[in-house]
Amino acid sequence: MRKKLLLSLSVFLVLFSLAACGNGDDEVEDTPDDELREFTLEELSEYDGEDGADAYVAVDGYVYDMTDSAQWTEGSHQGQVQAGQDLTEEIDNNDRHGREMLDRVPRIGILVESSDEENSDNDDDNGGY
Numbered sequence: 001m002r003k004k005l006l007l008s009l010s011v012f013l014v015l016f017s018l019a020a021c022g023n024g025d026d027e028v029e030d031t032p033d034d035e036l037r038e039f040t041l042e043e044l045s046e047y048d049g050e051d052g053a054d055a056y057v058a059v060d061g062y063v064y065d066m067t068d069s070a071q072w073t074e075g076s077h078q079g080q081v082q083a084g085q086d087l088t089e090e091i092d093n094n095d096r097h098g099r100e101m102l103d104r105v106p107r108i109g110i111l112v113e114s115s116d117e118e119n120s121d122n123d124d125d126n127g128g129y
């Protein structure tokens, strides 16, 4: 009797831990906003996925990492769009899917204003004056 109880308990524990480990869907965890790296459009353009570069894409001011997605080989997606850009309009106008697909890839950064403005406020290249 005691043996049976112990056996059922172990089976329960194994099943419970299996259920707790797998999350059962394709969603990835997002980095909290205050830990996200900042990208200007110029910086983003370096991550077009070509020639071994990582493949990053911006949508709605956030930057997503497509590098490990089989759907974004060499930064090219369905032969229609290329990484390294802000593709907010393209995802709006795409009839295959909406923003729910972005849950499958890591959100790694935020898009910020171009560095021109930053430089005029915070110019390190002014000879110390």
Ligand code: HEM
Residues within 6 Å of the ligand: 057, 058, 059, 068, 069, 070, 071, 077, 078, 080, 081, 087, 088, 090, 091, 094, 095, 096, 097, 101, 102, 104, 105
């Ligand atoms: C321009 C026309 C586009 C077409 C025809 C297209 C088509 C597709 C298709 C067929 C899939 C696979 C769906 C599945 O596995 O169920 C997919 C996945 C995906 N698409 Fe698009 N898409 C387009 C634009 C975009 C844009 C603009 C973005 C982002 C800015 C995007 C982001 C994604 C992501 C993140 C995935 C999931 C990738 C993965 O699971 O690894 N797509 N797309």
